[in-house]
Amino acid sequence: xxxxxxxxxxxxxxxxxxxxxxxxxxxxxxxxxxxxxxxxxxxxxxxxxxxxxxxxxxxxxxxxxxxxxxxxxxxxxxxxxxxxxxxxxxxxxxxxxxxxxxxxxxxxxxxxxxxxxxxxxxxxxxxxxxxxxxxxxxxxxxxxxxxxxxxxxxxxxxxxxxxxxxxxxxxxxxxxx
Amino acid sequence: xxxxxxxxxxxxxxxxxxxxxxxxxxxxxxxxxxxxxxxxxxxxxxxxxxxxxxxxxxxxxxxxxxxxxxxxxxxxxxxxxxxxxxxxxxxxxxxxxxxxxxxxxxxxxxxxxxxxxxxxxxxxxxxxxxxxxxxxxxxxxxxxxxxxxxxxxxxxxxxxxxxxxxxxxxxxxxxxxxxxxxxxxxxxxxxxxxxxxxxxxxxxxxxxxxxxxxxxxxxxxxxxxxxxxxxxxxxxxxxxxxxxxxxxxxxxxxxxxxxxxxxxxxxxxxxxxxxxxxxxxxxxxxxxxxxxxxxxxxxxxxxxxxxxxxxxxxxxxxxxxxxxxxxxxxxxxx
Amino acid sequence: xxxxxxxxxxxxxxxxxxxxxxxxxxxxxxxxxxxxxxxxxxxxxxxxxxxxxxxxxxxxxxxxxxxxxxxxxxxxxxxxxxxxxxxxxxxxxxxxxxxxxxxxxxxxxxxxxxxxxxxxxxxxxxxxxxxxxxxxxxxxxxxxxxxxxxxxxxxxxxxxxxxxxxxxxxxxxxxxxxxxxxxxxxxxxxxxxxxxxxxxxxxxxxxxxxxxxxxxxxxxxxxxxxxxxxxxxxxxxxxxxxxxxxxxxxxxxxxxxxxxxxxxxxxxxxxxxxxxxxxxxxxxxxxxxxxxxxxxxxxxxxxxxxxxxxxxxxxxxxxxxxxxxxxxxxxxxxxxxxxxxxxxxxxxxxxxxxxxxxxxxxxxxxxxxxxxxxxxxxxxxxxxxxxxxxxxxxxxxxxxxxxxxxxxxxxxxxxxxxxxxxx
Numbered sequence: 001x002x003x004x005x006x007x008x009x010x011x012x013x014x015x016x017x018x019x020x021x022x023x024x025x026x027x028x029x030x031x032x033x034x035x036x037x038x039x040x041x042x043x044x045x046x047x048x049x050x051x052x053x054x055x056x057x058x059x060x061x062x063x064x065x066x067x068x069x070x071x072x073x074x075x076x077x078x079x080x081x082x083x084x085x086x087x088x089x090x091x092x093x094x095x096x097x098x099x100x101x102x103x104x105x106x107x108x109x110x111x112x113x114x115x116x117x118x119x120x121x122x123x124x125x126x127x128x129x130x131x132x133x134x135x136x137x138x139x140x141x142x143x144x145x146x147x148x149x150x151x152x153x154x155x156x157x158x159x160x161x162x163x164x165x166x167x168x169x170x171x172x173x174x175x176x177x
Numbered sequence: 178x179x180x181x182x183x184x185x186x187x188x189x190x191x192x193x194x195x196x197x198x199x200x201x202x203x204x205x206x207x208x209x210x211x212x213x214x215x216x217x218x219x220x221x222x223x224x225x226x227x228x229x230x231x232x233x234x235x236x237x238x239x240x241x242x243x244x245x246x247x248x249x250x251x252x253x254x255x256x257x258x259x260x261x262x263x264x265x266x267x268x269x270x271x272x273x274x275x276x277x278x279x280x281x282x283x284x285x286x287x288x289x290x291x292x293x294x295x296x297x298x299x300x301x302x303x304x305x306x307x308x309x310x311x312x313x314x315x316x317x318x319x320x321x322x323x324x325x326x327x328x329x330x331x332x333x334x335x336x337x338x339x340x341x342x343x344x345x346x347x348x349x350x351x352x353x354x355x356x357x358x359x360x361x362x363x364x365x366x367x368x369x370x371x372x373x374x375x376x377x378x379x380x381x382x383x384x385x386x387x388x389x390x391x392x393x394x395x396x397x398x399x400x401x402x403x404x405x406x407x408x409x410x411x412x413x414x415x416x417x418x419x420x421x422x423x424x425x426x427x428x429x430x431x432x433x434x435x436x437x438x439x440x441x442x443x444x445x446x447x448x449x450x451x452x453x454x455x456x457x458x459x460x461x462x463x464x465x466x467x468x469x470x471x472x473x474x475x476x477x478x479x480x481x482x483x484x485x486x487x488x489x490x491x492x493x494x495x496x497x498x499x500x501x502x503x504x505x506x507x508x509x510x511x
Numbered sequence: 512x513x514x515x516x517x518x519x520x521x522x523x524x525x526x527x528x529x530x531x532x533x534x535x536x537x538x539x540x541x542x543x544x545x546x547x548x549x550x551x552x553x554x555x556x557x558x559x560x561x562x563x564x565x566x567x568x569x570x571x572x573x574x575x576x577x578x579x580x581x582x583x584x585x586x587x588x589x590x591x592x593x594x595x596x597x598x599x600x601x602x603x604x605x606x607x608x609x610x611x612x613x614x615x616x617x618x619x620x621x622x623x624x625x626x627x628x629x630x631x632x633x634x635x636x637x638x639x640x641x642x643x644x645x646x647x648x649x650x651x652x653x654x655x656x657x658x659x660x661x662x663x664x665x666x667x668x669x670x671x672x673x674x675x676x677x678x679x680x681x682x683x684x685x686x687x688x689x690x691x692x693x694x695x696x697x698x699x700x701x702x703x704x705x706x707x708x709x710x711x712x713x714x715x716x717x718x719x720x721x722x723x724x725x726x727x728x729x730x731x732x733x734x735x736x737x738x739x740x741x742x743x744x745x746x747x748x749x750x751x752x753x754x755x756x757x758x759x760x761x762x763x764x765x766x767x768x769x770x771x772x773x774x775x776x777x778x779x780x781x782x783x784x785x786x787x788x789x790x791x792x793x794x795x796x797x798x799x800x801x802x803x804x805x806x807x808x809x810x811x812x813x814x815x816x817x818x819x820x821x822x823x824x825x826x827x828x829x830x831x832x833x834x835x836x837x838x839x840x841x842x843x844x845x846x847x848x849x850x851x852x853x854x855x856x857x858x859x860x861x862x863x864x865x866x867x868x869x870x871x872x873x874x875x876x877x878x879x880x881x882x883x884x885x886x887x888x889x890x891x892x893x894x895x896x897x898x899x900x901x902x903x904x905x906x907x908x909x910x911x912x913x914x915x916x917x918x919x920x921x922x923x924x925x926x927x928x929x930x931x932x933x934x
Contacts, residue, residue, distance in 0.1 A: 389710050
């Protein structure tokens with residue numbers, strides 16, 4: 001099974017997101033991408049939407065649930081949110097949704113900044129492997145993988161999806177999502 | 178083999194990650210850089226309304242201070258609390274150790290109460306090493322200062338200060354001024370600057386306050402402050418303790434201030450955008466003029482803020498390294 | 512009790528003997544070498560083929576820790592350890608509790624040593640009362656009780672005049688003084704040699720001048736008083752140079768070094784290991800090399816263990832809070848054989864530095880094998896090795912050589928003809 005082209009997915013997602021936000025009556029939400037792939041997807045998405053809104057970047061390393069097993073992620077970067085969270089509508093963007101734990105961590109972190117009015121979840125891919133009750137509101141494509149397969153987004157330009165075989169992969173940038 | 182070549186595997190786990198933080202020698206440049214990068218992230222956390230992250234939730238950090246210190250102790254407490262850890266502080270002068278319990282037994286008892294990490298400050302050089310090697314190898318030991326030997330968290334917060342105000346270390350000229358002989362801060366700073374690639378590290382002091390063989394740190398020695406400060410980018414002033422006047426090391430505070438005190442006039446010899454640092458607490462009119470301590474070049478108060486972030490980074494990385502080591506050992510035992 | 516030792520390679524440095532020859536012992540003395548005397552019947556015969564027989568080792572500095580420091584050692588345990596190291600005679604220093612400044616303490620030590628029976632003990636009496644460096648101890652009474660020499664350890668005298676008078680008094684009665692040269696003020700507060708390693712570790716330093724300044728003064732006062740002096744536990748190149756110069760101008764001073772000072776340097780301290788915390792301190796490679804050369808040339812004619820056993824707690828603390836000392840008499844011969852292995856000394860010279868040299872420094876009636884001499888012998892096997900610590904008799908485990916494989920192994924130690932140790 002070949003992997004979809006992210007650029008095509010993002011064009012479709014832009015249309016879906018516009019419609020979703022219109023249905024909810026949300027105007028001018030704040031966009032936040034989760035490091036690193038989510039930021040790339042969010043940038044491409046904003047471009048597809050023709051928007052010049054500021055993009056927030058979220059690093060969830062300090063909120064993960066696997067510190068006791070895996071320790072601190074080696075590439076921690078500061079989060080940078082150039083806008084208020086309190087009372088705002090947010091669009092949270094990630095690249096690959098798997099277990100849902102990254103989103104859980106991201107939500108916890110966002111709530112430490114303030115109380116948002118709403119959070120809309122956008123993901124390029126949904127691997128249908130959720131371990132938590134977290135579902136994307138807008139998704140580019142849904143895929144099913146073999147148990148030892150992973151998918152990685154390469155970027156920032158061009159954006160390309162790559163399949164990885166866990167048995168032979170040297171190291172994954174992020175631990176299982 | 179010089180002391181600086183000596184390997185210190187004690188601090189690192191089998192994958193080269195930090196699992197104790199005892200001194201800066203033997204730590205590779207990449208690790209120090211990682212520490213600074215992690216501290217940057219924690220600085221950002223410190224700027225939020227909610228200054229806490231749940232990283233060390235459920236872990237117990239025990240501050241064991243055999244030597245008095247308000248400043249270091251409170252920043253470690255704050256750092257641990259901001260990581261959501263449970264914090265205990267033991268001031269040994271008021272505890273059982275002064276009743277004759279050995280250091281060994283004091284720490285073993287604390288370990289039995291399930292502390293995950295100890296921050297230790299002690300008057301004897303090598304105390305943190307002793308604890309990490311012989312008392313509690315399974316618990317992360319963070320050196321909060323041991324005798325004259327090392328103050329690695331202060332060293333790293335000084336490095337973070339320099340990096341944030343000067344960008345990097347490659348083209349920098351740094352002068353460390355004052356009682357180098359008795360200073361664990363100076364020793365940690367010299368090592369950190371060398372490791373991070375600073376090409377011009379200077380120490381400025383009278384002979385009585387310079388340790389024998391200080392050149393081994395890769396520093397240039399100056400006994401004249403004016404020459405030592407010429408065109409430097411960073412001036413680190415060290416605290417001069419009153420006790421140095423007895424024992425024949427110095428005639429008086431007055432003479433020291435005249436020769437080695439950082440005044441506005443003296444600072445003019447450094448670069449116009451030079452920064453002035455001090456580990457604190459400062460002795461106004463002894464090593465530094467008030468106008469300089471409170472002036473535009475001074476980043477002394479920033480150092481305190483950076484100190485919390487650096488300590489958060491150290492606590493997280495050490496806890497992480499201990500966890501990873503246990504994991505590694507379990508996997509390899511099978 | 513008579514005993515024959517058959518087939519050993521007998522080395523007696525004093526006479527230059529080095530050949531395979533039988534030894535015959537009777538009533539505690541060596542009665543013949545080669546053929547047994549007429550009518551001699553051996554109650555016991557030791558087959559010593561393949562072994563070396565040499566005068567039993569004479570160790571000038573072995574702390575027995577009794578009376579007063581029972582957690583660290585006892586006369587019984589430490590003399591037993593010494594016998595295992597090949598030692599047949601040892602000198603114990605006056606730092607006991609109470610201090611060895613009365614005949615009562617001297618007699619106690621000699622009685623206990625006799626009871627234990629592992630080796631001959633020659634007590635070193637305190638030069639000053641309580642080792643305080645103020646008042647003279649009763650040197651003649653101590654001599655009559657059994658002290659063979661007098662010293663003040665590393666504790667300085669109150670002032671030079673008092674020291675000079677003490678030396679003159681000792682000279683009056685032809686007593687030997689043992690001097691540990693260290694200037695109290697220069698050494699004050701120091702934990703390690705004042706050099707790059709101590710600076711790096713943040714340990715207060717003891718400069719080389721702490722030894723040389725005191726040594727220069729001590730040599731001049733020895734010269735002025737005419738006392739017979741033995742300088743103990745040298746650590747520095749400049750120090751042995753001063754001794755050499757004094758000997759060259761005719762001053763009959765002798766000297767010893769601790770065996771570990773010939774092997775270790777201050778670089779060993781790098782991990783703050785308290786096992787290397789000793790006083791006087793380990794110094795640099797250059798100092799160690801100069802000490803080794805001085806032992807080779809004979810300027811330093813004696814090697815001692817400087818045995819200082821400690822209980823575990825004394826070493827189980829941060830460096831500055833630990834007590835100085837290494838426990839190593841039990842390894843004296845095998846550890847010393849590393850100097851032969853290194854090519855520094857040949858075997859007869861090493862044995863001279865361990866037996867004849869120390870014995871003559873303090874005029875002890877031992878240290879050589881000749882007809883009529885006390886049968887104090889060590890028999891050892893050069894073809895095998897000793898794993899340090901496999902068996903351990905000293906109460907002090909504070910030895911950095913534990914676990915090391917050392918050349919040679921002691922097979923028998925004999926004191927006055929009876930076997931005090933056998934492997």
